Amino acid sequence: MRTYLLPRPWxxxxxxxxxxxxxxxxxxxxxxxxxAPEESNVTVRVEGVDLRRIDGDLEKVRRNATGEFESQxxxxxxxxxxxTDAKIDNGEYAGVRLxxxxxxxxxxVEGEPDELIEPSATADTxxxxxxxxxxxxxxxxxxxxxxxxxxxSLSQDNGEGEYTLDPVIRAMETEDAAGxxxxxxxxxxxxxxxxxxxxxxxxxxxxxxxPDERDGNEAEPIAVADIVxxxxxxxxxxxxQYMPPDDYTLAFTCEGEFExxxxxxxxxxxxxxxxxxxxxxxxxxxxVEFDD
Numbered sequence: 001m002r003t004y005l006l007p008r009p010w011x012x013x014x015x016x017x018x019x020x021x022x023x024x025x026x027x028x029x030x031x032x033x034x035x036a037p038e039e040s041n042v043t044v045r046v047e048g049v050d051l052r053r054i055d056g057d058l059e060k061v062r063r064n065a066t067g068e069f070e071s072q073x074x075x076x077x078x079x080x081x082x083x084t085d086a087k088i089d090n091g092e093y094a095g096v097r098l099x100x101x102x103x104x105x106x107x108x109v110e111g112e113p114d115e116l117i118e119p120s121a122t123a124d125t126x127x128x129x130x131x132x133x134x135x136x137x138x139x140x141x142x143x144x145x146x147x148x149x150x151x152x153s154l155s156q157d158n159g160e161g162e163y164t165l166d167p168v169i170r171a172m173e174t175e176d177a178a179g180x181x182x183x184x185x186x187x188x189x190x191x192x193x194x195x196x197x198x199x200x201x202x203x204x205x206x207x208x209x210x211p212d213e214r215d216g217n218e219a220e221p222i223a224v225a226d227i228v229x230x231x232x233x234x235x236x237x238x239x240x241q242y243m244p245p246d247d248y249t250l251a252f253t254c255e256g257e258f259e260x261x262x263x264x265x266x267x268x269x270x271x272x273x274x275x276x277x278x279x280x281x282x283x284x285x286x287x288v289e290f291d292d
Contacts, residue, residue: 029145037150046067049146051093061086104117118164199252250288
């Protein structure tokens with residue numbers, strides 16, 4: 001007896017395609033560029049990321065074209081697509097770092113010529129921890145968001161006027177991104193230093209941290225947020241978004257204008273007022289009130 005192999009019906013082939021596609025995992029990365037320093041517009045150019053495996057090896061994930069991410073002083077934190085549907089190897093990952101373009105961006109200040117930004121010598125080694133597993137063909141989509149703090153990352157050489165970007169980043173799986181909304185009583189601004197200075201809240205990983213500006217010494221902040229007051233007698237409010245779940249120390253200053261990234265502050269020391277220790281859980285929107 002002879003056996004005939006009949007061609008598969010066209011409709012059966014089409015019906016199988018969604019099933020096959022459904023088994024493929026996706027890996028996406030979004031980037032949040034925090035508000036620019038006061039009175040400036042900043043463009044940051046990014047080529048992609050390096051993912052750090054748990055064994056320390058790096059996996060390169062690059063864009064087809066350089067991504068340009070713009071930010072203004074006071075602009076809200078907004079996640080934008082950095083890489084989508086990236087092909088990465090299966091395994092456990094422990095960290096991520098941004099890969100800046102050779103021309104890392106530019107700074108625009110009204111009434112002054114645009115200034116180019118150079119990546120720091122160590123820019124491609126700045127790492128943020130983020131732990132996730134990736135298994136392809138397992139319908140296991142993974143999304144990661146990376147947040148770049150511009151105030152802490154961008155420095156200007158006081159002698160030459162040149163800008164350098166030395167990234168301070170934080171990273172988390174997208175669904176774990178948490179936020180903090182806080183209030184500081186008006187009485188906490190009675191100090192004379194708070195009359196005209198730039199008011200900011202600093203966040204440090206861990207509890208009981210002695211606060212310090214970013215200067216390469218002692219405690220280093222992971223994020224800053226502007227304090228908003230509607231009048232000279234009103235309370236101050238602040239907001240952090242896209243924060244990884246962790247323990248944090250929050251402290252505020254009225255001398256935020258002296259922050260200059262990794263460069264020493266103009267007055268060498270930024271004074272901080274007592275803050276609060278908090279615990280931030282995955283996906284939480286935490287309300288924080290500073291004491292009088």
